[in-house]
Amino acid sequence: MPGSIELNKSLVTRLVKYQRVLRKLKSLGFVQVFSNNLADAVGVTAAVVRKDFSLINVPGNKRGGYNIDTLTQDLAGVLGTQGDKSVVLVGCGRIGSALMSYTEFAKEGIRIVAGFDLHPEHARASGVPIHPITELASFVREHNIEVGILAVPEGAATAVFEAMIDAGIRGILNFTSVELKCHGNCDRSKCPRHCTISNVNIGLELENLFYLINIETRARSRLQLGEVVMFGGSLADTDIDTEEDE
Amino acid sequence: MPGSIELNKSLVTRLVKYQRVLRKLKSLGFVQVFSNNLADAVGVTAAVVRKDFSLINVPGNKRGGYNIDTLTQDLAGVLGTQGDKSVVLVGCGRIGSALMSYTEFAKEGIRIVAGFDLHPEHARASGVPIHPITELASFVREHNIEVGILAVPEGAATAVFEAMIDAGIRGILNFTSVELKCHGNCDRSKCPRHCTISNVNIGLELENLFYLINIETRARSRLQLGEVVMFGGSLADTDIDTEEDE
DNA sequence: TAGATTGTTAATCGATTAACAATC
DNA sequence: TAGATTGTTAATCGATTAACAATC
Numbered sequence: 001m002p003g004s005i006e007l008n009k010s011l012v013t014r015l016v017k018y019q020r021v022l023r024k025l026k027s028l029g030f031v032q033v034f035s036n037n038l039a040d041a042v043g044v045t046a047a048v049v050r051k052d053f054s055l056i057n058v059p060g061n062k063r064g065g066y067n068i069d070t071l072t073q074d075l076a077g078v079l080g081t082q083g084d085k086s087v088v089l090v091g092c093g094r095i096g097s098a099l100m101s102y103t104e105f106a107k108e109g110i111r112i113v114a115g116f117d118l119h120p121e122h123a124r125a126s127g128v129p130i131h132p133i134t135e136l137a138s139f140v141r142e143h144n145i146e147v148g149i150l151a152v153p154e155g156a157a158t159a160v161f162e163a164m165i166d167a168g169i170r171g172i173l174n175f176t177s178v179e180l181k182c183h184g185n186c187d188r189s190k191c192p193r194h195c196t197i198s199n200v201n202i203g204l205e206l207e208n209l210f211y212l213i214n215i216e217t218r219a220r221s222r223l224q225l226g227e228v229v230m231f232g233g234s235l236a237d238t239d240i241d242t243e244e245d246e
Numbered sequence: 247m248p249g250s251i252e253l254n255k256s257l258v259t260r261l262v263k264y265q266r267v268l269r270k271l272k273s274l275g276f277v278q279v280f281s282n283n284l285a286d287a288v289g290v291t292a293a294v295v296r297k298d299f300s301l302i303n304v305p306g307n308k309r310g311g312y313n314i315d316t317l318t319q320d321l322a323g324v325l326g327t328q329g330d331k332s333v334v335l336v337g338c339g340r341i342g343s344a345l346m347s348y349t350e351f352a353k354e355g356i357r358i359v360a361g362f363d364l365h366p367e368h369a370r371a372s373g374v375p376i377h378p379i380t381e382l383a384s385f386v387r388e389h390n391i392e393v394g395i396l397a398v399p400e401g402a403a404t405a406v407f408e409a410m411i412d413a414g415i416r417g418i419l420n421f422t423s424v425e426l427k428c429h430g431n432c433d434r435s436k437c438p439r440h441c442t443i444s445n446v447n448i449g450l451e452l453e454n455l456f457y458l459i460n461i462e463t464r465a466r467s468r469l470q471l472g473e474v475v476m477f478g479g480s481l482a483d484t485d486i487d488t489e490e491d492e
Numbered sequence: 493t494a495g496a497t498t499g500t501t502a503a504t505c506g507a508t509t510a511a512c513a514a515t516c
Numbered sequence: 517t518a519g520a521t522t523g524t525t526a527a528t529c530g531a532t533t534a535a536c537a538a539t540c
Contacts, residue, residue: 007461008530009454009458010531012454012457012458012461013450013454015457016450016453016454016457017425017450020450034496034497034498035497035498036497042425043425043427044532045532045533046497046498047532047533047534048531048532048533050497050498050499050500051499051500051531051532053498053499054498054499054500059498059499060497060498060499061497061498061539061540062496062497062498062499062538062539062540063495063496063497063498063539063540064497064540065497065498066498079457079460079461080457080460080461080464085452085453085456087452094343094344094347094348095344095348097340097344098340098341098343098344099448101340102340102341102448104400104423104448104449105449105452107449108449108452108453110449110452110453110456146456146459147452147455147456147459149452154350170459170462170463171455171456171458171459172455173448173451173452173455177350179263179288179289181289194462196455196458196459196462198451198452198454198455200446200448200451202345202348202350202419202446203350203351203353203354203356204259204262204263204266205419205444205446206331206333206351206354206356206393206395206419206444207262207331207354207356208255208258208259208262208444209393209417209418209419209442209444210331210356210392210393210417211258211261211262211325211326212255212258212417212442213392213393213416213417213442214325214326215253215258215325215326216416216440216442217416218326254506256507280520280521280522281521281522282521290508291508291509292521292522293508293509293510294507294508294509296521296522296523296524297508297523297524299522299523300522300523300524305522305523306521306522306523307515307516307521307522308514308515308516308520308521308522308523309515309516309519309520309521309522310516310521311521311522312522
């Protein structure tokens with residue numbers, strides 16, 4: 001069974017990005033694409049693109065690059081064509097409400113089929129039916145929902161998280177500032193309640209941004225002052241560039 | 247000048263997380279903390295925590311761990327104590343409006359001081375003044391704003407992005423589905439218009455979640471069927487666990 | 493053919509982990 | 517002292533990059 005490869009998260013992310021680019025190229029009438037093009041669009045090098053494709057066994061043509069149609073199909077085969085991408089939204093406050101009307105989702109075939117809240121009557125109307133959170137489990141089971149968005153206040157995060165796991169949710173997009181983890185060292189393969197979690201920590205991202213900028217600014221001013229800066233033991237006063245991230 | 251270390255993005259992220267945990271511990275009356283505790287809270291190993299601290303030259307006590315107060319100060323010193331964390335928000339649609347009333351920001355000392363939109367009159371009231379986008383540059387210069395949140399529709403993304411750079415914004419939290427990059431191979435050290443970008447791609451995150459779950463489900467079912475699964479060349483039918491991410 | 497592109501291998505790099513000496 | 521924890525070094529791992537043969 002040669003179809004089984006190690007697919008880690010960053011690889012999957014790249015594959016999905018390739019898919020998106022392919023969709024756009026296709027809509028523009030393109031037929032073939034080079035590793036080069038995809039690399040530029042996704043922000044990686046061409047070698048990574050080719051390696052990714054060779055890893056999942058999708059072949060290109062030595063001269064003509066990759067055929068967009070077959071490449072798209074192959075990617076879909078590896079990632080699994082998801083007919084139904086229904087999600088529930090738990091927590092219908094401001095962020096939650098904004099997500100309910102987020103038109104970007106529809107483009108990707110993702111649909112928020114229901115919202116849940118402690119006080120459904122407080123939620124802003126948006127076309128998505130809002131239910132009391134007590135009905136979460138039954139709804140999830142009845143509609144075979146696998147993925148949920150968590151957007152409750154910080155204080156409720158862990159309790160609601162547990163409730164979602166109990167309800168049978170397998171993947172959570174977490175907008176809470178609480179860094180959720182699957183319960184104690186959960187071993188994905190054996191744990192029946194295992195859950196894949198994607199943390200979107202907006203406040204943290206912003207804070208990081210401030211610090212990165214700040215650090216960079218300090219590095220620049222040191223450079224302008226002509227100060228000698230130490231890089232891991234060796235002295236350098238020219239190449240400030242190596243001092244930070246990327 | 248021993249204070250100059252390579253601070254990459256993931257290190258900065260961890261340092262900020264440590265800070266947050268320390269703040270909470272402090273408020274609970276704790277005085278000292280072990281690498282162990284921080285590791286658990288942040289989701290890394292204790293070795294990473296110790297290595298991080300030794301990297302930025304903050305010492306602990308062989309027996310008593312780290313003093314929370316001095317550790318907090320040292321971290322602040324490395325990251326740079328940011329008095330003012332004012333940001334502007336560009337694009338006051340649904341996501342933007344939700345962010346304007348996002349109470350989490352205040353806790354971190356982050357404040358959205360103004361919103362900008364093509365049609366300020368359409369924006370929902372939220373206490374934050376909304377200006378026409380034409381006034382962005384003058385506002386940013388006048389108030390020395392360094393960081394901006396980008397939450398415009400996909401079609402406007404790149405144009406508004408350029409406008410923000412022109413206005414002097416140095417860091418952008420991008421909620422657009424367009425993966426922004428600083429213009430062509432920008433070399434951070436030399437480029438006066440360099441900008442640090444943090445992409446928050448909600449749709450992509452959700453899609454990834456679906457695929458990760460799907461891949462995992464397939465792996466599980468293969469396991470249950472007793473099928474022999476290939477791992478990078480060697481055969482194994484027991485340890486499905488190594489087949490995926492983390 | 494000449495030129496361009498894939499596909500793969502080996503080299504490099506960085507980050508994580510393991511191990512353990514130092515020491516409180 | 518014995519036990520626990522830090523701090524650092526070396527080993528491991530994985531991912532990225534470089535290089536180049538294969539070939540269209």
